[in-house]
Amino acid sequence: MADSPEAIKKSIKLYFCIGMLLFMFTVLTVLVATVPALDFGAHGFDGIDAIIGVAIASVKAGLVAFIFMHLNHEKKAIYWIFFGAIAFAVILILLFALSFIDPIIFKGMMPDRIGQ
Amino acid sequence: MEIPYIVNARKDTGLNNSKIAIWLFLASEVMLFGGLFSSYIFLRIYADYPWPERALPVLPGLVNTFILIASSVTVVFAWASLKLLQWRKFVGYMSFTLVCAVVFMVLKGFEYNAKLHHQSIQYNDWTSIEGHTHYDENKKADNYYTINATSVAFDLGSYYEPYLDTIIDSIGNSKVTAKSSIVINDFDGDKVMRIPLVKQGEGINLEGDDEGSLRYILELAKESFIESRRHNEQVRESALRKAWANVKGNDDFRFNAVDELTQYDKAKKEAATEEAAAIVESGVYGTIVPNAGALEVVVDGAEIKITPSWGKMSVAKQGEKSMLKLKDQTVIRGIAGDSGISIDVDAVDHRHLVMKARDRNYSQEKIDEMIEDWYKSLGDSKGAEKLREHWVSHKKWRELWATYLKDEYGPNEDGEPKRVPTDVEWYRVTWKHMVAYEQISRDKDIELSLDTVKQFTPGMVAGFVGANHGKYNPVGDDGKVKESERHFPVIHVAREDIRFESVFSPKMNNYYAIYFTVTGLHGLHVIGGALVLGYYLFFGYGMYKENPEWLANRVEVGGLFWHFVDLVWIFVFPIFYLM
16 A cells, blocks of 8 residues: 555556546547447447447446555455455356356247237 | 554454455445346346337436546545645545535436436337326326216225315315215224214215215214224134133143144134124124225216326226226226326337337338328327328438448448448437427428438437427417427327336336436435545544544545445446447
8 A cells, every 4th residue: 555655645646647547438438339430330239339338347447446446456355355246246247148048948038029 | 442453454454444344345335236237137138128228318427427537536635635644635625526426416316307207108009109298288297087977986994185185176066965875883982883974865065074074974984984993803802812712721732733723713713703693682892893885976977187196097998988996995987088198299219119010020011001000090180290290201311321321331241231220210209300300391491311400409418308398399478388389299199099108217117127226226325425425524623633544544445435336337327328
């Protein structure tokens, strides 16, 4: 942790730069979503746009976590606590993918739109 | 009691306790929001309706992102100021952070408000129209169940005052007659008497609350009902106690729980029958008394208008025999009146219809025909005429747009155009388009082209909270909107044509349910974080004087939470607003 006054003064500059970077990434997210020239994949929203959007968000989240929340120089215990939770959250999010592997469940779960 | 290790680190972890605590809490928050994002993905993948893609106004979301990032920077500045023992700077940065939190919540409030005042109606053929409920001359939203009542039955146990007021006001200043006699219970010590309250064919005053008036009768009946219920509970309880005592006193059942219960059941029945029989004979306290039921009065076809959320109508088709049951059990019988909804339309969406038709493998010609049929079914009102004009303009625009995309991006390997308009562009007439089409149609010199549509389409700022009817529907000198100058067509939808209607609340669909859940929960985090940071700002000076390092640690921990709130929003913004 930057505890000496000199180190803190130095890191203030860094915080400011990271803030600016976050602003820029935010603008980039909106541009990618709204400007046709920056629209990757097919016209309109599709999987590629989703990946790009989440990727930019992840970079931003990483900057906040590592710089603002000092995860770049933390103690071991905190890495275990926080990244452990993130790992479980990711597993949770990916769990639904299992339903695609099972053809019977998947077929049954797709709503029968006809006749409704 | 002194809490250990709040300033200095513990030897084993190398951290102070508050920091370990906040990170454990943040880990649980990761799981909470992770679960919600997971359910979002699940709901979206399995949605059996067109997902409201990029349906939220981008500008407030974008501004809120800037606000949260800025506040994240200032909260870390505030912490650094404390470390450098600069109190004044700390006050400045922390105040800015709090202002950011307030602005964030105000913007959120505008956004929610716009959602909750925006109506959607889905027709039976799955076409949706969106807009605002049209306000009638009494400045009330024109969305009612109307019934020309022939009789009203008031439940004698549970009438609800506002419903009663509305019904009495609607019937007007007249007398009604009772359809049948009402007898209620009167309690005199341990004696129960049945006294007649209303005789069949007797006139009942609707006005006032004197003897013989409707309110008087209902009030008496309600009291009697409550008394009767209390009395009946006592009778049942004493019968059960007696039965239980009998079973408990029997040694045969003591060690067999199943037998005991069976015997208890049997004894209970016997005791109740015995007791009731004894009491009916003597006519004293102990009998289970009957309820008075409902007071049904004959009404002479008065028109009663009820807000749909107050109850359910059995048949809403105008002119048909119907029954309206309110939530307080009042039942109004009669002939259904005009029970439709008037709506100022600011968007028409055919995507759900198209989705259903594609599921049934309908041809494109058939789908187009179905859409045209819907426009024909709207009738010949001014609003319907305008909607049809907008649809003609939209078809022209989408053809131009498709040609543009084809020419601009060329074909792919199969010779098909690389880029084609999305379903949203093809089948949804948005309010922005409506504004543009209307402007173009008003000026005979302007031809509809991609450029002119773009020119008259409201921009990001105008689209802040959706269609501004006040601006686009100019008000005349008399304070009313001139019908001829109305931008957004007014449509009256008959109730029987409606499959589903709702404001843009969680009831609307899963998208709005998860949107309100996630952003609402995030908003609560903003409020919670602001309260904690505000506490350090307004009540931290004493601690700063005493032990500045301790306050710095506290601000760091509060700041960690604040950064996490920012971190969640970093994902919420693209996922909910841009995808």
